[in-house]
Amino acid sequence: MSATISDWVTCAGERGSTVPDSTASAQALVRAEDYINYSYVARFIYPFDATSPNVEDAIYEAANLELKTVGFFTKTFTPSEQKTLTEVKGIKWTVTGGKSNERAASLATPRSTLIDAMLAPYMPLENGFAPFLKTIGAQSE
Numbered sequence: 001m002s003a004t005i006s007d008w009v010t011c012a013g014e015r016g017s018t019v020p021d022s023t024a025s026a027q028a029l030v031r032a033e034d035y036i037n038y039s040y041v042a043r044f045i046y047p048f049d050a051t052s053p054n055v056e057d058a059i060y061e062a063a064n065l066e067l068k069t070v071g072f073f074t075k076t077f078t079p080s081e082q083k084t085l086t087e088v089k090g091i092k093w094t095v096t097g098g099k100s101n102e103r104a105a106s107l108a109t110p111r112s113t114l115i116d117a118m119l120a121p122y123m124p125l126e127n128g129f130a131p132f133l134k135t136i137g138a139q140s141e
Helices: 005-014 023-039 055-068 102-107 113-122
Strands: 083-087 092-095
Touching: 005 023, 005 055, 023 055, 055 113
Parallel strands: none
Antiparallel strands: 083 092
């Protein structure tokens, strides 16, 4: 595991938050790292991997959410619970579930826009993210 409680405590402190050095924090960190690895890192475009910039910070952000709400990223949605807001004034939701594929499952998973932004440069287009091209051709030395 690349992320550590002590580094998470430091990262949180830099952002004005506190993280207790506790069993619950350690468990949240493990769940968060699993979420980031299986939901993002596993889909990174080559040559990016778990050691790429922002991955560790994304783990800590996911851990913050997991610490506040145990199982935040592992909620199971039934097709009837997968809805899209289609009207604002009358607050109307339209069921969008019923599709059984990886993309549908991904869309039904709770997301953090901050984590998405942190890891977007490494994601392929078909996962809803656009990689940022930083160089074309060989890297300069």
